[in-house]
Amino acid sequence: MSNIRYSEIFLSPQGEGYYTGRLTAWIRLFGCNLQCEGFGQKDPTDPSTYILPYKDFDITKANVKTIKDLPVWDYGCDSSYSWSKKYRDLCPNEHFSKVCDRIVGLLTTQYNPYGLFVNDRNTIHLAFTGGEPLLRKNQESIILILDEFYRRDNFPPMVTIETNGTQDLTIELIDTIQKYFQSSEDYHSYYYEEHEEKPGIEWFWSVSPKLWTVSGEKPEKAIKPEVVHHYKLINNRGQLKFVVRNDPRTWDELEEVVQYFKEHTIDWDVYIMPVGATVESQVSPEIREIAEETIRRGYYIAPRVQAYLFGNEIGT
Numbered sequence: 001m002s003n004i005r006y007s008e009i010f011l012s013p014q015g016e017g018y019y020t021g022r023l024t025a026w027i028r029l030f031g032c033n034l035q036c037e038g039f040g041q042k043d044p045t046d047p048s049t050y051i052l053p054y055k056d057f058d059i060t061k062a063n064v065k066t067i068k069d070l071p072v073w074d075y076g077c078d079s080s081y082s083w084s085k086k087y088r089d090l091c092p093n094e095h096f097s098k099v100c101d102r103i104v105g106l107l108t109t110q111y112n113p114y115g116l117f118v119n120d121r122n123t124i125h126l127a128f129t130g131g132e133p134l135l136r137k138n139q140e141s142i143i144l145i146l147d148e149f150y151r152r153d154n155f156p157p158m159v160t161i162e163t164n165g166t167q168d169l170t171i172e173l174i175d176t177i178q179k180y181f182q183s184s185e186d187y188h189s190y191y192y193e194e195h196e197e198k199p200g201i202e203w204f205w206s207v208s209p210k211l212w213t214v215s216g217e218k219p220e221k222a223i224k225p226e227v228v229h230h231y232k233l234i235n236n237r238g239q240l241k242f243v244v245r246n247d248p249r250t251w252d253e254l255e256e257v258v259q260y261f262k263e264h265t266i267d268w269d270v271y272i273m274p275v276g277a278t279v280e281s282q283v284s285p286e287i288r289e290i291a292e293e294t295i296r297r298g299y300y301i302a303p304r305v306q307a308y309l310f311g312n313e314i315g316t
């Protein structure tokens, strides 16, 4: 299949974690193996108390024509439109070449007339997000897009995969990473020494495992350090990013999970992202408490910069 189902393509600075501020072309691929309905709920561990506006929302009454017309929800997964069957028909299903054209269209400006990832301004990153971009079907889409950009001689040298860290890699994606990107060992020497010519400089795993006391997802399903260990073996550049609420149960769970990842050799930087996708939630008193606790525990903080910059809008 050469078509790709996605919910959004947009150009925006990376808003979370290590590459915050870097100009990035995003593609949000459709489908997810989790639901994370506990986000923003009073008690994420008790599904009987959940409020889920994405389920109640009436598309026809609200006259929704595209994903951009949807509100940003405070409860449940803030990207539910990217996996829920209810919103599937709002998500384009297009040939990979058309998808690449759209990305190039976003990159094209008077300062970058050919829409190049590498141009005479700053290099533009490409990020695959979701939903879950490492579902098997989505891994195929990633390969189609990278191969197409290679053929067009417009290869994105910096690629980030934003994943929940539960999906095994296909042999085909492993081959693609090895074909186009520097290995982790080469990475440091890339700028300073002789290196094998490959168009990709960096492949970056941004892994966001979902905590039970925040997302409502059971650890057996959501916490898979053995899977992430495999990502690390393929390319050892990444970060762990945890959505956190200021609840003692969550901080305890976080410490346990971080330790569990360390036991599987995942020693990447740990970022704490305060729960809440709206700008209101990102300026609430709770965010300061989370920031203070994050500092006390020696982790990095990842507030959602896109919410501060662009408010409650999808596609930012």
Ligand code: SF4
Pocket: 032, 033, 034, 035, 036, 077, 078, 079, 080, 130, 131, 132, 164, 210
């Ligand atoms: S893993 Fe991400 S996209 Fe999937 S349900 Fe959870 S928050 Fe939403």
